[in-house]
Amino acid sequence: MRNWAGNVTYTATEVAEPASLPELQEAVAAARRVRATGSGHSFNDVVDVVAADDLLVSTRGLPGEVVVDRDAGLVEVPGRTTYADLGASLHRDGWALPNTGSLPHISVAGAAATGTHGSGVGNGCLASAVAAVELVRADGELETLREGDPEFPGAVLSLGSLGVVTRLWLHLQPTYDVAQDVLLDVPSDVVVERGADLLSSAWSVSLFTRFSDPSRIDSVWRKRRVGHGGDTGDATETWGGRVAETAVHPIVGLDASAATEQLGVPGPWHERLPHFRAAFTPSVGDELxxxxxxxxxxxxxxxxxxxxxxxxxxxALQVSEIRAIAPDEMWLSPFRGGPMLAVHFTWVSDLEVVRPALAAAERVLAAYDPRPHWGKVYGPWWDTARVAAAYPELPRFQALGERLDPERCFVNRYVERLGVR
Ligand SMILES: Cc1cc2nc3c(=O)[nH]c(=O)nc-3n(C[C@H](O)[C@H](O)[C@H](O)COP(=O)(O)OP(=O)(O)OC[C@H]3O[C@@H](n4cnc5c(N)ncnc54)[C@H](O)[C@@H]3O)c2cc1C
Structure with a gap:
């Protein structure tokens, strides 16, 4: 059994899918070690268990619905729900989230656990929209942690190492439309001289390039909220590039059918904020x-x-993407102390080819004390000492882990190797 990218073979031979909450609680309480899996879109062993007979469990089989509490401005979401399903359901009822990642295929619990983000200088990562989280603890009991609880900043972005998340409550806003357009061949000088302005020029902005021409970047994707304020910058400004007249893929030249609608055609937020359509394979499909x-x-x-x-x-590079993310206060959030710049690499799928390329990119980034995405591939320099230095609130997270899971049932090799728990 493997993750979406196929680069991680899970140690467990099967994924348990309890059909009810009591069944899940019983299975967790009985197991020596447990991990939950979402939709498997992480690129490393953050999901994995330690031994073949540990419990790798999915909440896919649990009953539960998306329920909006209009008065509170919150939506209750089963952890297994994908952003594709959630977005469509919220929009139908007149509601929206502030942002999504580049793909709608991932689960809300899995995205929250790794700090998954989209773009926008005013947009926090997806976990920052969470108001409360319910999880099954190692002893099988249910516990809910809410905004305002002193432990809440550790509870959501938790790398799956505190318990099995069954439900989350997310802050809502009234639904809105987004128009997406793409600029091609924007001069590199703009990125150097006015990069933060460019990234602030719409609700969500992504810069894509393959570095094939040092003097320009391939494309700039701008997602503007239509008729709603919220956006800064001038939508007619082309930043020295040219407006794409046909739809493109983030890797210019690839078939654009998997990409969300462009050319400035307004549409629901959940069909524009992701780069990729829910019914298609996201990104390249063969990549790290x-x-x-x-x-x-x-x-x-x-x-x-x-x-x-x-x-x-x-x-080794298929494309690089640059985004901006607003800060938050979560203990394991890479965006603490932000605003942060996200420097992303979609590599070819061969790790042997990727390793030296990744090391070269990491050498450049090392000068800026980078924090790697928790769910992607990084080099061996990211070790316990660096994690501890980058996450000063780590001891508080560890204390929370100790309280919820004193027998270290949810500790796997990943969190142990990085000294997270
Ligand atoms: C094509 C592609 C595009 C991507 N684009 C982006 C992007 O735009 N921005 C970005 O930030 N990331 C991106 N990612 C990375 C991806 O969003 C993260 O890896 C995310 O965590 C995947 O969610 P998932 O549901 O697949 O979780 P999984 O990979 O299955 O699990 C991730 C973590 O969540 C935990 N977890 C999952 N479900 C539960 C649960 N119910 N209870 C407790 N813990 C749980 C797991 O134990 C694990 O620690 C992309 C990945 C791919 C493959």
């Missing part, structure tokens, strides 16, 4: 991914260094 978070204000200095080093990693 890495991503690093550094302070937003280093972009002008970092960009020429990446361009200069790009001959060392370009051959």
């Amino acid at each position: 991914q890495s991503e690093f978070f550094v302070p937003l204000d280093v972009l002008g200095e970092l960009w020429p260094r990446l361009v200069e080093a790009s001959p060392e990693f370009r051959d």
Whole structure:
């Protein structure tokens, strides 16, 4: 059994799918070690269990519905729900989330656990929309942690290491439309001199490039909220590039049918904020991914260094994406102290080819104390000492883990290796 990318073979031979909450609680209480899996879109062993007879469990089979509490402005969501299902259901009822990741295929619990994010200088990561989380603890009991609880900042972005998340409550806003357009061949000088302005020029902005021409980037994807305020910047500004007249894929030249609608045609937020349509394979489908978070204000200095080093990693690269994320206060959030810049690499799928390329990119980023995406591929330099230095609130997270899971039932090799628990 493997993850979506096929680069991680899970140690467990099967995924248990309890059909009721009591069945899940019983299974967790009886197991020596447990991990939950979402939709399997992480690129490392963050999901995995330690031994073949440990319990790898999915909440896919649990009953439960998406329920909106209009008065509270919250939606209750089963952890297994995908953003594709959630977005369609919320929009039908007149509601929205502030943002999504690039793909709607992932589960809400899995996305929250790893700090999955979209883009937008005013948009926090997806976990930052969570108001409460319910989980099955190692002893099989249910526990709900809510905003305002002193332990809440550790409860949501938890790498699956506190319990099995059964339900989450997310903050809502009234639904809105988004118009997406793409600019091609924007000069690199703009990224160096006005990069933060460019990233602030719409609700969500992504810069894509393969570094094939150092003087320009391939494309800029702008997702503007229509008729709602919220956006800054001038929608008619082309930043020295040209407006795409046909739809494109983030890797310019690939078939654009998997990409969400562009050309400025307004549509529901959940069909524009992701780059990829729910009914299609997202991204390339044959790839590995890495991503690093550094302070937003280093972009002008970092960009020429990446361009200069790009001959060392370009051959392994399918595309690179630059995004911005607003800060939050979660203890394991890579965006604490932000705003942060996300520097992403979609690599070819061969790890042997990727390893030296990744190391070259990491050498450039090292000057800025990068925090890697918890769910993607990074080099061995990311160790217990660096994790502890990058996450000063780690001891509080560890204390929460100790309280909820004193027997270390939810500890796997990943969290142990990084000293997270
Ligand atoms: C094509 C592609 C595009 C991507 N784009 C983005 C992007 O735009 N932005 C971004 O930030 N990331 C992106 N990612 C990474 C992805 O969003 C994260 O890896 C995310 O965690 C995947 O969610 P999942 O449901 O597949 O979780 P999984 O990979 O299955 O699990 C991730 C973690 O969540 C835990 N978990 C899952 N369900 C539960 C539960 N019910 N209870 C407790 N713990 C649970 C697991 O134990 C594990 O620790 C992308 C990945 C792919 C493959």
